[in-house]
Amino acid sequence: MLTMEGGGETPVVLSGRLDATQAGAVQAYLDRLDGVVTLDCRDLQYLSSAGLGVLLKTHKRLLGAGGRLRLTQVNRHLSDIFSYSGFDQILEIEPGGR
Amino acid sequence: MSERASFERRIDAIADIFAFTAAAFARLGAPDALRTEVDFVLEELFTNIVKYGRGEAPVAIDIVPIPDGVEVTVTEPEADRFDVTRAPQVDVTLPADQRQPGGLGLHLVGRLVDSVQYGYSQGERCSRIVFRKTSNAPLPGRDNGDGRC
Numbered sequence: 597m598l599t600m601e602g603g604g605e606t607p608v609v610l611s612g613r614l615d616a617t618q619a620g621a622v623q624a625y626l627d628r629l630d631g632v633v634t635l636d637c638r639d640l641q642y643l644s645s646a647g648l649g650v651l652l653k654t655h656k657r658l659l660g661a662g663g664r665l666r667l668t669q670v671n672r673h674l675s676d677i678f679s680y681s682g683f684d685q686i687l688e689i690e691p692g693g694r
Numbered sequence: 695m696s697e698r699a700s701f702e703r704r705i706d707a708i709a710d711i712f713a714f715t716a717a718a719f720a721r722l723g724a725p726d727a728l729r730t731e732v733d734f735v736l737e738e739l740f741t742n743i744v745k746y747g748r749g750e751a752p753v754a755i756d757i758v759p760i761p762d763g764v765e766v767t768v769t770e771p772e773a774d775r776f777d778v779t780r781a782p783q784v785d786v787t788l789p790a791d792q793r794q795p796g797g798l799g800l801h802l803v804g805r806l807v808d809s810v811q812y813g814y815s816q817g818e819r820c821s822r823i824v825f826r827k828t829s830n831a832p833l834p835g836r837d838n839g840d841g842r843c
Contacts, residue, residue, distance in 0.1 A: 616705050617705055617709060641730070642730055642733065645738060645799035645802060656790055676806070677734075677802065680786070681798055681801070682787055686789065686790045
């Protein structure tokens with residue numbers, strides 16, 4: 597289960613688990629956004645490689661138009677995934693407290 | 695003591711797999727802190743089977759408690775041989791504009807668990823992937839087994 601809120605002038609708040617069953621919906625949601633897009637991940641409990649694919653595709657699209665993707669409040673599981681995948685060198689990531 | 699369940703080869707079965715691991719960990723008394731990584735590995739292995747496997751028979755998952763963790767077995771009947779421990783390496787140092795989708799999931803599998811073994815039974819056309827995850831210091835490793843289904 598995953599919910600998405602916000603965007604535009606406010607961060608996109610992702611809550612729940614971003615797995616292969618949710619990746620299409622998240623991609624469609626993020627495809628509507630431009631500029632510097634911030635994802636608030638404080639309630640994002642889980643991220644699989646399908647989610648990484650969404651983030652990469654979105655970041656590349658935004659970069660091409662002068663924007664970027666940034667993530668805030670990233671938990672330990674997500675930090676490990678970003679580190680092992682090298683995404684911590686691609687995306688602007690702000691760790692969270694959990 | 696062990697837990698076992700089988701899952702149809704559909705991406706939306708991932709939710710059922712997560713429900714199974716939650717219940718299995720509770721019944722087995724396995725460390726719940728390990729469940730996120732176990733779910734991750736199961737999702738990657740299962741979606742790989744759904745995307746590339748040619749069989750139709752359900753995929754079985756067994757979870758057995760071991761000291762400080764679990765041993766998980768994913769059994770794929772009607773399988774072609776594909777050793778996930780020898781999947782092409784992914785260059786995780788590439789910049790964003792040179793990154794391509796694909797392969798990252800299996801790369802991460804090897805990083806998140808203590809060990810992964812792959813076995814294939816030619817006669818039964820059955821593949822078996824066994825991985826261990828414990829709360830001990832991570833020991834990323836890739837071993838090839840000769841498991842039978």
